[in-house]
Amino acid sequence: MTERDVAMRVNGRAYRARVADRLTLADHLRQNCHLTGTHLGCEHGVCGTCTVLVDGADVRGCLTLAVQADGAEVTTVEGIGGPDADSDLSLVQEAFRRHHGLQCGFCTPGFVVTVTAFLRENPDPSDEEIRDALSGNLCRCTGYQGIIRAVRDAADAAGRGETESSSLEA
Known part of the structure; x- marks a missing residue:
């Protein structure tokens, strides 16, 4: 299994990690970024529970590899909210x-x-x-x-x- 270094901004915060080439973005967000709001349902891109924004476009995190998001701006459900995303609702x-x-x-x-x-x-x-x-x-x-x-x-x-x-x- 080969690995690569990836860097991305997730909800405005910089994240760097060494990941397996086949690690999905959803798994990276959950395991390495500790953002568990992105859920995994079908893991085939059908149910939409893993939807995140990559450079503003909605994508299925279970079908997108973490290495594909290298250099991207990623927004998860945790990043959607009011000025204080920890307490304000969008x-x-x-x-x-x-x-x-x-x-x-x-x-x-x-x-x-x-x-x-x-x-x-x-x-x-x-x-x-x-x-x-x-x-x-x-x-x-x-x-x-x-x-x-x-x-x-x-x-x-x-x-x-x-x-x-x-x-x-x-």
Whole structure:
């Protein structure tokens, strides 16, 4: 097994590590960066629980190798939040809370990251566009109606200027 040195910024903090060539980004984030908000579900890129942002684009952490993120800016669910990410909720997170867009919570980090990226690119989506954007994330608890309401509310609130624009930026 060969190893390589990787360096990346994760949630604004620099991380360097020597990793196996085949180590996934999700495993690197969990094992080496100690950020456990990125969950592993199917490990085939189907469920979306491992979604993170790499240079602003949403990617499946279980399909992306850590070496592919060398030199990148990575944002995990822990990096999405208000000015004090340890205590403030982002617009998306607050909408999920308000509309009970979660049940067991296992899928929630992937949904929050996906929705954050989606609303940054499409701040005024139709309900059909919301459903399409969420189609790559699975919720086994069937919490989709609350999730869709949360996305609609977050988009509407951002449109009314109820939050700083940084809440939707990675």
